[in-house]
Amino acid sequence: MNEALIKIGQRAQTAADQVALLDTTTKNQALVAMADALEAHQKDIVNANKADLANAVDMPKKFTDRLMVDQQRITDMANGLRAIANLADPTARIDRGWINADRLQILQRRVPLGVIGIIFEARPNVTVDATGLTFKSGNAVILRGGKEAIRTNTTLADVLRSALEEQGLPADAVQLIRDTSHELAQEMMNLTDYIDVLIPRGGQGLIQRVVKTATVPVIETGAGNCHVYIDKDADLKMATDITVNAKVQRPSVCNAAEKLLIHQDVAAKYLRIIAQALIDHGVQLRGDDRTRAIVPQIQAATTEDWDTEYNDLIMAVKVVDSLDDAIHHINHHSTHHSEVIITDNIERGRAFQQRINSACVYVNASTRFTDGGVFGFGAEIGISTQKLHARGPMGLDQLTTIKYEITGNGQVRH
Amino acid sequence: MNEALIKIGQRAQTAADQVALLDTTTKNQALVAMADALEAHQKDIVNANKADLANAVDMPKKFTDRLMVDQQRITDMANGLRAIANLADPTARIDRGWINADRLQILQRRVPLGVIGIIFEARPNVTVDATGLTFKSGNAVILRGGKEAIRTNTTLADVLRSALEEQGLPADAVQLIRDTSHELAQEMMNLTDYIDVLIPRGGQGLIQRVVKTATVPVIETGAGNCHVYIDKDADLKMATDITVNAKVQRPSVCNAAEKLLIHQDVAAKYLRIIAQALIDHGVQLRGDDRTRAIVPQIQAATTEDWDTEYNDLIMAVKVVDSLDDAIHHINHHSTHHSEVIITDNIERGRAFQQRINSACVYVNASTRFTDGGVFGFGAEIGISTQKLHARGPMGLDQLTTIKYEITGNGQVRH
Numbered sequence: 001m002n003e004a005l006i007k008i009g010q011r012a013q014t015a016a017d018q019v020a021l022l023d024t025t026t027k028n029q030a031l032v033a034m035a036d037a038l039e040a041h042q043k044d045i046v047n048a049n050k051a052d053l054a055n056a057v058d059m060p061k062k063f064t065d066r067l068m069v070d071q072q073r074i075t076d077m078a079n080g081l082r083a084i085a086n087l088a089d090p091t092a093r094i095d096r097g098w099i100n101a102d103r104l105q106i107l108q109r110r111v112p113l114g115v116i117g118i119i120f121e122a123r124p125n126v127t128v129d130a131t132g133l134t135f136k137s138g139n140a141v142i143l144r145g146g147k148e149a150i151r152t153n154t155t156l157a158d159v160l161r162s163a164l165e166e167q168g169l170p171a172d173a174v175q176l177i178r179d180t181s182h183e184l185a186q187e188m189m190n191l192t193d194y195i196d197v198l199i200p201r202g203g204q205g206l207i208q209r210v211v212k213t214a215t216v217p218v219i220e221t222g223a224g225n226c227h228v229y230i231d232k233d234a235d236l237k238m239a240t241d242i243t244v245n246a247k248v249q250r251p252s253v254c255n256a257a258e259k260l261l262i263h264q265d266v267a268a269k270y271l272r273i274i275a276q277a278l279i280d281h282g283v284q285l286r287g288d289d290r291t292r293a294i295v296p297q298i299q300a301a302t303t304e305d306w307d308t309e310y311n312d313l314i315m316a317v318k319v320v321d322s323l324d325d326a327i328h329h330i331n332h333h334s335t336h337h338s339e340v341i342i343t344d345n346i347e348r349g350r351a352f353q354q355r356i357n358s359a360c361v362y363v364n365a366s367t368r369f370t371d372g373g374v375f376g377f378g379a380e381i382g383i384s385t386q387k388l389h390a391r392g393p394m395g396l397d398q399l400t401t402i403k404y405e406i407t408g409n410g411q412v413r414h
Numbered sequence: 415m416n417e418a419l420i421k422i423g424q425r426a427q428t429a430a431d432q433v434a435l436l437d438t439t440t441k442n443q444a445l446v447a448m449a450d451a452l453e454a455h456q457k458d459i460v461n462a463n464k465a466d467l468a469n470a471v472d473m474p475k476k477f478t479d480r481l482m483v484d485q486q487r488i489t490d491m492a493n494g495l496r497a498i499a500n501l502a503d504p505t506a507r508i509d510r511g512w513i514n515a516d517r518l519q520i521l522q523r524r525v526p527l528g529v530i531g532i533i534f535e536a537r538p539n540v541t542v543d544a545t546g547l548t549f550k551s552g553n554a555v556i557l558r559g560g561k562e563a564i565r566t567n568t569t570l571a572d573v574l575r576s577a578l579e580e581q582g583l584p585a586d587a588v589q590l591i592r593d594t595s596h597e598l599a600q601e602m603m604n605l606t607d608y609i610d611v612l613i614p615r616g617g618q619g620l621i622q623r624v625v626k627t628a629t630v631p632v633i634e635t636g637a638g639n640c641h642v643y644i645d646k647d648a649d650l651k652m653a654t655d656i657t658v659n660a661k662v663q664r665p666s667v668c669n670a671a672e673k674l675l676i677h678q679d680v681a682a683k684y685l686r687i688i689a690q691a692l693i694d695h696g697v698q699l700r701g702d703d704r705t706r707a708i709v710p711q712i713q714a715a716t717t718e719d720w721d722t723e724y725n726d727l728i729m730a731v732k733v734v735d736s737l738d739d740a741i742h743h744i745n746h747h748s749t750h751h752s753e754v755i756i757t758d759n760i761e762r763g764r765a766f767q768q769r770i771n772s773a774c775v776y777v778n779a780s781t782r783f784t785d786g787g788v789f790g791f792g793a794e795i796g797i798s799t800q801k802l803h804a805r806g807p808m809g810l811d812q813l814t815t816i817k818y819e820i821t822g823n824g825q826v827r828h
Contacts (some may be wrong), residue, residue, distance in 0.1 A: 017745075021768065100790050104779055113801055114771070196801055215626075217802050238824040245826035331431075353819040354435065357528070365518055365822030374827075375818075376514050387527055387610055387815040388631050389803040401801040404789075405767040408779030410652040412659035413788075 002187050008142060008175050009194025012115040015172035016140035020112045022169070024089040027136055030167045031085040035078035037163035038128065038156070042074050048155035049124070056122075056148050067122045067149055077128040080379070084132040087378040090397045091138045102413075107405045112138030114196040116399065117188060119210055121202035122146040127156045130201075131174050133381050137399040140173045142195065144188055146202075147180035154178060189214035201382060204309065219390055219398075221382030223335040224254030225309045226367045229326045229352070230270060231343035232263040238364060239342040240274050245366040246340065248281040252311050254383060255338050255370040259306065260317045261326045267319045268294055275317070283313045290319035306333045323348055331357050337385050338367040359385060359392035416601050422556060422589050423608025426529045429586035430554035434526045436583070438503040441550055444581045445499040449492035451577035452542065452570070456488050462569035463538070470536075470562050481536045481563055491542040494793070498546040501792040504811045505552040516827075521819045526552030528610040530813065531602060533624055535616035536560040541570045544615075545588045547795050551813035554587045556609065558602055560616075561594035568592060603628035615796060618723065633804055633812075635796030637749040638668030639723045640781045643740045643766070644684060645757035646677040652778060653756040654688050659780040660754065662695040666725050668797060669752050669784040673720065674731045675740045681733045682708055689731070697727045704733035720747045737762055745771050751799050752781040773799060773806035 019027075038045070049069040056064055090110050097107040116134045118141060120126040127143055134141040145153040157176035165171045177184060189198060189210060198218045200210040211220050228246050230239045246257035262271060267290065275285055275295045286301040298317075305316040306329075320326045330339050340362035341352040349363040360370045370393065372380025377395030384390040390398035433441075452459070463483040470478050504524050511521040530548045532555060534540040541557055548555040559567045571590035579585045591598060603612060603624060612632045614624035625634050642660050644653045660671035676685060681704065689699055689709045700715040712731075719730040720743075734740045744753050754776035755766040763777040774784045784807065786794025791809030798804040804812035 017769070017771075098790065100788060102779075102783065102788065104783060106789060212629075217800075219802075235824075241824065241826055249827055349821070353821075355431070357431075358817070360818045360820060363819075363821045365516075365820060365825040366827050368827035369516060369518060369820065369822075369825065370818075374514060374516065375520060376512065386631075388633075391815050392818050402805050403772070404774045404784075404806050405777075406774060406779060406783065407763070407767075407777045408783075410649075410655065411779040411783065412655055413663055413780050413782035 002184060004179070005177070005184065005187055005191060006194070008177065009115070009191050011172040012140040012142050012175055013194055015170040016112065016114045018170050019135065019140055019173045020091070020138045022138070024092050026169070027089065027138070028085040030164060030169055031081045031132060031136060033167050034131070034160050034163040035081040037159050038074055038078045038081070041155070041159045042071060045069060045074055045152065045155050045159070046071070048151040052149055052151045059148070063122060067124070067152070069124050069152055073125065077125055080129055081132045084136050084379055087136065087396060089136065090400045095402065102411050103408070104411055105407045109403050109405055110397070110400045111403045113399055113401050115140050115142060115194055117142045117144070117191070117195040117198040117216065119144050119185060119188065119198065119200045119206065120146065121206060122148045124149050124152040124156060126201055127153045127176065128160070129379070130381060131160055133379055133396060134399060135173055137396045139399060140175075142175050142177065142188070144177040144185055145180070150178065150180055186213065189216055192216050199382060219382070219384055219394070220386045221384050221394070222254045223309065223385050224256065224337040225259065225307065225333065225335040226255060226257045226337055227259045227261060227330045227334060227339045228257045228367070229320075229330065229339070229341045230260070230262040230266065230274075231323060231341055231345065231348055232265040233344045233348070234266065234270075234342040235344060236270055236273065239270060240277050242340065242342055242364070242366050243274055244277050244281055246368055247278060247283055247315050248313065249366070249368055251313050255367050256311070257340075257367050258308070258310055258315060259333075260315055261320050261329060262317070263323070263326070264290070264319050264321055267291070271295055271317070271319075278315060281313075283315050285315055285317055287317045288319060291317045309335065323351065327352065327355050334358055335385050337383065338362065338370040340365065340367050359383070416598060418593070419591070419598065419601050419605060420608070422591065423529070423605050425586040426554040426556050426589055427608055429584040430526065430528045432584050433549065433554055433587050434505070434552045436552070438506050440583070441503065441552075442499040444578060444583055445495045445546060445550060447581050448545070448574050448577040449495040451573050452488055452492045452495070455569070455573045456485060459483060459488055459566065459569050459573070460485070462565040465565045466563055473562070477536060481538070481566070483538050483566055487539065491539055494543055495546045498550050498793055501550065501810060503550065504814045509816065516825050517822070518825055519821045523817050523819055524811070524814045525817045527813055527815050529554050529556060529608055531556045531558070531605070531609040531612040531630065533558045533599060533602065533612065533614045533620065534560065535620060536562045538563050538566040538570060540615055541567045541590065542574070543793070544795065545574055547793055547810060548813060549587055551810045553813060554589075556589050556591065556602070558591040558599055559594070564592065564594055600627065603630055606630050613796060633796070633798055633808070634800045635798050635808070636668045637723065637799050638670065638751040639673065639721065639747065639749040640669060640671045640751055641673045641675060641744045641748060641753040642671045642781070643734075643744065643753065643755045644674070644676040644680065644688075645737060645755055645759065645762055646679040647758045647762070648680065648684075648756040649758060650684055650687065653684060654691050656754065656756055656778070656780050657688055658691050658695055660782055661692060661697055661729050662727065663780070663782055665727050669781050670725070671781050672722070672724055672729060673747070674729055675734050675743060676731070677737070677740070678704070678733050678735055681705070685709055685731070692729060695727075697729050700728065700730045702732045705731045723749065737765065741766065741769050748772055749799050751797065752776065752784040754779065754781050773797070
């Protein structure tokens with residue numbers, strides 16, 4: 001095991017013990033101080049980012065767009081920290097408490113997880129967002145970002161750490177790993193003695209690698225093969241509007257729809273109109289045989305299409321026999337993120353919500369609403385598609401656990 | 415991958431989808447029917463158990479005690495199922511609901527996890543207890559017990575499955591794997607497509623093997639290197655009573671104390687009395703140098719002692735310099751199950767509860783109270799020593815997850 005990494009782990013644990021005991025006001029002041037420091041060091045950050053961008057000239061524009069940090073983005077990151085300062089502190093909460101039959105007072109308190117590891121790619125804003133959320137919830141964070149953003153991330157982390165130090169707080173609550181090798185990321189995934197949970201943030205390749213190889217517990221986020229199902233009694237205009245919005249409003253994100261299922265009774269009438277609306281918005285459609293019998297100009301979907309998350313202006317379309325058929329298809333092919341039924345029938349809407357096995361199940365609204373901010377959580381560190389610990393948008397609460405504090409006056413068990 | 419095991423997984427998933435939709439009354443009636451069936455088939459169960467016991471003549475008495483099933487134990491198992499029928503159904507609950515800024519109705523519902531795998535040793539009661547808890551919480555269960563109990567477990571599972579069938583419910587909600595080979599257990603630990611969570615129940619050897627090798631998510635339970643810390647202002651009688659109770663009342667279980675730490679200011683006076691009380695109860699003590707200077711007749715503790723869970727009438731004793739020293743020792747050596755401080759000082763009690771990083775942290779009460787029944791959860795499937803998903807005693811709630819059901823009237827995201 002890498003000695004330097006173990007030292008980072010030990011420092012994180014020491015810092016986590018200290019941060020866990022800070023009161024909410026102290027944490028909020030520190031978050032505002034970190035925000036101010038980012039704005040004060042704007043020039044350093046932009047200069048470091050320019051060096052990263054200069055090294056990334058051969059990368060696609062999509063990539064450099066994410067990597068780029070300018071004055072506006074620094075303001076956005078700083079305001080993000082200020083917004084987190086305004087959120088309720090989950091660790092100030094006692095979820096419930098009771099006196100048991102032995103007259104013991106049992107309090108179920110919310111407490112930080114401890115040390116959180118974040119493995120991410122070339123989005124420098126993750127350095128700041130993850131720091132804000134993990135710090136506010138009383139944790140220490142170990143960040144390991146992509147090598148293409150190393151100068152920007154290092155500068156950001158240094159600014160955040162200095163701001164903590166100036167507040168008399170442990171800088172090691174935020175540590176960035178400067179070794180961006182694959183080997184070190186792998187060792188971090190096995191640092192079970194020091195990291196309580198790993199949250200990978202980035203593309204599916206990264207997330208699946210972490211899920212498959214980490215021995216540290218992982219929370220899987222952001223896999224979104226989301227479905228729109230148009231039932232036989234759906235309103236055509238609503239069905240069109242929601243399908244188009246779910247597909248095109250921001251196709252690169254995990255809550256965008258990738259598949260359209262439609263009931264056979266309305267397919268002939270609805271599909272032409274909805275397919276045209278999608279095509280007008282630049283969507284490339286792929287259909288099963290029954291879809292292509294109605295809209296012949298689109299290409300045939302392959303077996304792989306049903307399991308693919310495009311994150312792009314592509315949508316596969318399938319005609320289904322029944323609500324049962326739709327539910328079965330979705331439960332079999334979905335990544336269990338977000339799905340929607342468009343229906344005017346209350347019982348069919350309820351059946352869909354009850355039987356679909358996904359984190360967020362909608363009736364008559366776009367899947368694009370699956371988001372911690374939209375849900376009212378204030379901020380999110382990702383959208384969990386697993387069932388254990390956290391499911392759906394993860395806010396501050398999901399970065400905590402519980403502890404029982406039991407107080408007696410000499411009770412023994414008989 | 416083993417074909418038979420995949421079939422078991424598929425059947426479990428189908429059953430889980432059905433059980434998830436059952437109403438509470440139907441589930442409760444089925445639990446009572448299962449209890450009645452156990453009592454009606456008492457003779458078959460005892461006969462199967464006699465065959466298992468006949469094969470286990472060379473095993474230690476502790477082992478055959480656990481394996482043995484008689485009329486009384488069948489009544490206890492049946493009453494356990496009836497008690498579970500009387501508990502609240504977590505999946506009948508909507509944890510919270512709200513209308514967000516987009517006028518979407520968001521309900522956070524409690525829903526079953528799906529398929530739960532239980533790997534256990536030679537305690538046949540686990541077959542019945544685990545069935546009751548997983549079924550009531552709307553899940554299907556796959557059970558894999560030790561080979562020494564295979565006849566008893568098979569008979570129990572057959573009785574439970576028949577009772578479900580007679581109620582018109584899916585028997586595959588309860589499946590027992592009849593192949594007790596090591597290889598099959600290993601394949602079960604990697605059945606990620608069909609099992610949502612694995613809960614090993616048994617000794618530390620079993621649990622650690624599952625934790626280290628399973629790719630299915632595991633909930634780790636029952637590791638208990640628990641500490642009693644006697645502070646400088648502790649009441650001597652209370653300190654003695656709690657220490658003796660925590661150590662000797664049932665030394666084989668995970669919430670029994672294994673270590674005694676005592677503040678240096680009271681060690682000279684208290685240790686002789688407390689050590690004698692423990693010795694009078696048949697406890698073998700092992701001490702650090704300062705302890706042995708006070709109680710010279712006890713043997714020296716080794717470095718390994720501080721990390722060992724004895725589950726026996728053995729206790730290691732250490733004199734500490736301060737509350738800080740005690741907290742540091744415990745956080746470093748504990749399995750994070752249950753710890754207690756004995757103190758009359760409210761601030762020192764609070765500091766201990768806040769800074770100790772364990773599931774259950776006591777002031778002035780025996781660690782033996784860490785138990786789902788004692789806490790008021792009605793029943794428990796184990797005591798989790800991990801931080802993710804479940805921590806402390808796990809009742810029905812911890813066998814569930816959440817799902818967001820979102821209802822709109824055509825909302826799209828802008």
